[in-house]
Amino acid sequence: xxxxxxxxxxxFEADFQALLATKRETSEDVDAVVREIIAxxxxxxxxxxxxxxxxxxxxxxxxxxxAISAEEVDAAVASIDADTRAALTLARDxxxxxxxxxxxxxxxxxxxxxxxxxxxxxxxxSAGLYVPGGTAAYPSSxxxxxxxxLVAGVKRxxxxxxxxxxxxNPLVLTAAxxxxxSEIYRIGGAQAVAALAYGTETIKPVAKIxxxxxxxxxxxxxxxxxxxxxxxxxxxxxxxxxxxxxxxPAWIAADLLAQxxxxxxxxxxxxxxxxxxxxxxxAAVADxxxxxxxxxxxxxSWRDFGAIIVVDSLEDAPALVDRxxxxxxxxxxxxPEGLFAKITNAGAVFLGRxxxxxxxxxxxxxxxxxxxxxxxxxxSGLSVLDFVKRTSILKCDPASLxxxxxxAVALAEAEGLHAHGRSVTIxxx
Amino acid sequence: xxxxxxxxxxxFEADFQALLATKRETSEDVDAVVREIIAxxxxxxxxxxxxxxxxxxxxxxxxxxxAISAEEVDAAVASIDADTRAALTLARDxxxxxxxxxxxxxxxxxxxxxxxxxxxxxxxxSAGLYVPGGTAAYPSSxxxxxxxxLVAGVKRxxxxxxxxxxxxNPLVLTAAxxxxxSEIYRIGGAQAVAALAYGTETIKPVAKIxxxxxxxxxxxxxxxxxxxxxxxxxxxxxxxxxxxxxxxPAWIAADLLAQxxxxxxxxxxxxxxxxxxxxxxxAAVADxxxxxxxxxxxxxSWRDFGAIIVVDSLEDAPALVDRxxxxxxxxxxxxPEGLFAKITNAGAVFLGRxxxxxxxxxxxxxxxxxxxxxxxxxxSGLSVLDFVKRTSILKCDPASLxxxxxxAVALAEAEGLHAHGRSVTIxxx
Numbered sequence: 001x002x003x004x005x006x007x008x009x010x011x012f013e014a015d016f017q018a019l020l021a022t023k024r025e026t027s028e029d030v031d032a033v034v035r036e037i038i039a040x041x042x043x044x045x046x047x048x049x050x051x052x053x054x055x056x057x058x059x060x061x062x063x064x065x066x067a068i069s070a071e072e073v074d075a076a077v078a079s080i081d082a083d084t085r086a087a088l089t090l091a092r093d094x095x096x097x098x099x100x101x102x103x104x105x106x107x108x109x110x111x112x113x114x115x116x117x118x119x120x121x122x123x124x125x126s127a128g129l130y131v132p133g134g135t136a137a138y139p140s141s142x143x144x145x146x147x148x149x150l151v152a153g154v155k156r157x158x159x160x161x162x163x164x165x166x167x168x169n170p171l172v173l174t175a176a177x178x179x180x181x182s183e184i185y186r187i188g189g190a191q192a193v194a195a196l197a198y199g200t201e202t203i204k205p206v207a208k209i210x211x212x213x214x215x216x217x218x219x220x221x222x223x224x225x226x227x228x229x230x231x232x233x234x235x236x237x238x239x240x241x242x243x244x245x246x247x248x249p250a251w252i253a254a255d256l257l258a259q260x261x262x263x264x265x266x267x268x269x270x271x272x273x274x275x276x277x278x279x280x281x282x283a284a285v286a287d288x289x290x291x292x293x294x295x296x297x298x299x300x301s302w303r304d305f306g307a308i309i310v311v312d313s314l315e316d317a318p319a320l321v322d323r324x325x326x327x328x329x330x331x332x333x334x335x336p337e338g339l340f341a342k343i344t345n346a347g348a349v350f351l352g353r354x355x356x357x358x359x360x361x362x363x364x365x366x367x368x369x370x371x372x373x374x375x376x377x378x379x380s381g382l383s384v385l386d387f388v389k390r391t392s393i394l395k396c397d398p399a400s401l402x403x404x405x406x407x408a409v410a411l412a413e414a415e416g417l418h419a420h421g422r423s424v425t426i427x428x429x
Numbered sequence: 430x431x432x433x434x435x436x437x438x439x440x441f442e443a444d445f446q447a448l449l450a451t452k453r454e455t456s457e458d459v460d461a462v463v464r465e466i467i468a469x470x471x472x473x474x475x476x477x478x479x480x481x482x483x484x485x486x487x488x489x490x491x492x493x494x495x496a497i498s499a500e501e502v503d504a505a506v507a508s509i510d511a512d513t514r515a516a517l518t519l520a521r522d523x524x525x526x527x528x529x530x531x532x533x534x535x536x537x538x539x540x541x542x543x544x545x546x547x548x549x550x551x552x553x554x555s556a557g558l559y560v561p562g563g564t565a566a567y568p569s570s571x572x573x574x575x576x577x578x579l580v581a582g583v584k585r586x587x588x589x590x591x592x593x594x595x596x597x598n599p600l601v602l603t604a605a606x607x608x609x610x611s612e613i614y615r616i617g618g619a620q621a622v623a624a625l626a627y628g629t630e631t632i633k634p635v636a637k638i639x640x641x642x643x644x645x646x647x648x649x650x651x652x653x654x655x656x657x658x659x660x661x662x663x664x665x666x667x668x669x670x671x672x673x674x675x676x677x678p679a680w681i682a683a684d685l686l687a688q689x690x691x692x693x694x695x696x697x698x699x700x701x702x703x704x705x706x707x708x709x710x711x712a713a714v715a716d717x718x719x720x721x722x723x724x725x726x727x728x729x730s731w732r733d734f735g736a737i738i739v740v741d742s743l744e745d746a747p748a749l750v751d752r753x754x755x756x757x758x759x760x761x762x763x764x765p766e767g768l769f770a771k772i773t774n775a776g777a778v779f780l781g782r783x784x785x786x787x788x789x790x791x792x793x794x795x796x797x798x799x800x801x802x803x804x805x806x807x808x809s810g811l812s813v814l815d816f817v818k819r820t821s822i823l824k825c826d827p828a829s830l831x832x833x834x835x836x837a838v839a840l841a842e843a844e845g846l847h848a849h850g851r852s853v854t855i856x857x858x
Binding site for chain 1: 512513515516517519520523526527530531533536538540544545546548551552553554567568569600636637655657658662677679680683684686687689690691717721722723727751758765769773774775776777778779780781782783784785786787788789790791792793794795796799800802804805806807808809810812814818819820821822823824825826827830833835836837839840841843844845846847848849850851852853855856
């Protein structure tokens, strides 16, 4: 059973604050270990990668080589069934089409003073994609991380993926092929992040590292940040569903469980204006859990972090949603557009009764790498913008420089920066 | 004397790599102290701010209050001379005009499957601006940090600025007024960052913190990242000037010194295809240093970190520039546009012989908060985009859901996520 909050109760504000403050992750302090691993990879390069991979993945890279060859990828692509390959291809095409609309345009203009200004966008030269091994190895995530880089025009996309005991995931390799990944290395953990950031004899360094990983990977990304760019540090996934009693409770229950089955730390929240509907959803969740292969995980998530908030009126929902700032927001109400217009903080919104969040996970075309843990208050999902950077442009001629010179020199003098002023005045005749 | 590199020498590649690897900052390890301060502010709120301010700034906030009042700001605005006020106003207006062009547009469309997709941008609800006290208190930086937030539509801009011994900088307060800052608090250091991130009795928390600061401020920003958004962590400033012998050496020397006078860790690099011109610039630097009020700082920077790189041909410059990835890039050559087209990594470019970088520091209109320490390889200067976030939008109707259902369910099954599949199939009839 999830916890139930009632907006008519006196304790509601305190209960809601407690819900917001719930910690769903115990962040292991692995900083010291990770620091050692990174230093070792910087010092010993490939040899360090060989040692760590033998130790953590029980794999001898001197036998397999560091890189996964094009032939291995060919074989993986051929090995998966045609329907799955077609589904991955459709997903790739839809993600590429949507992300193509995110490519920012350059700007260049001359203003009334005659000064030329502008912004020019260029792709980062290279990107590294971390892909977890084991059960969390999702081919859809490979597409979601690599396709925006491809669309941005990144020339070199290097992927790292641990292959414990040498086991590779053919779906992941197929997704990498479809997404234009140009190099794949069978390494993982902090050592893989270090290799991407600093390079080794075999692996050239990249400019930016993206992709999810465990505590070691997250700590390594934080530590190499500055040397390279990184994407956000992802926390456990979450959904907030706002639903009125015009929904089939079973549909909403299915949506809540789709989030809960991700992992024990996932969170599913329902906001509704009907306590009868809340009861019906709760019953449907219990019912559907019975036939779920990942019942144990989904039950734990729903029991420990699930919440149903009953409000007097859906008018009360937007303020609550903005405080939760959910990664995924489903608006299964009569007027989803009207409700959405009153909400500002959400990573992604799924509008109406016929848009389960799962569509966004796979084939909608939008990105499923989204801000977690309330960070939608200040950040956005992964996009083409994460793989480009902007150079701002200024160009004066003698006349426009003269026009601006007085103010520039006045401010330089006010800040006590005389050489700044001189670089302007020396150009005036 | 700056070091001299010659591209015709055998040692050039090694010399250039050594230049790139030069450390210009010793990063103090203040993490533990900062962690304590943040915990204390979270626990004790205003009382902790009072204690730290008494200790570090020798100021009793119980006498002055935490906030700087509107009347104090009025007095500051009235106290500065009219020319400086006019220059700040011109800068504000030009920054606002240029940044107005950066506001991203929403996108909404229906694709061929009938699925609606989109992106909606909204401003962060609130932003906190850190402004250093003492000599590094630049009114121009207040404008550069706050105006993009104002243009983005941020409703609440809270500023913190330490006032050691109670001394306020009227230029900084005037800039804050011009930039639409809505609250100002007389606090600084890690305690001010903690107050902005977590809030106290007097200060409401913000969603994003921007602005430069010392090692304590930088460490505090890193530690609160995730709870709030932060901008980049700025390193010492730098310029790379590419100049042919068609320039007056004195102009280029002035530009190199404008960077060098910022602080001892600043870096000025010249790339030229003429060793005679290099000699002339070196002589002009020595000459101009004699009359510079900040001679000591500029000399140290030029001596310790300055570099002149002589290349065979300007054709060799773009590859070197991209490896340096300078914060500021000046192209004082006959064909600046042609050269710029071959370069990708630079925070800001200043084109031609009549665009000293100082124009960009103050009144050009572009932002002077730019990526340092080679991070222009993967990041951009401060802009409106730093104060907005994007919600991605998906909307299916029964028909388009059905169209995508097969592929979505195939991928959910391939990833072993049964509840994901069910949230789709349960909606099909």
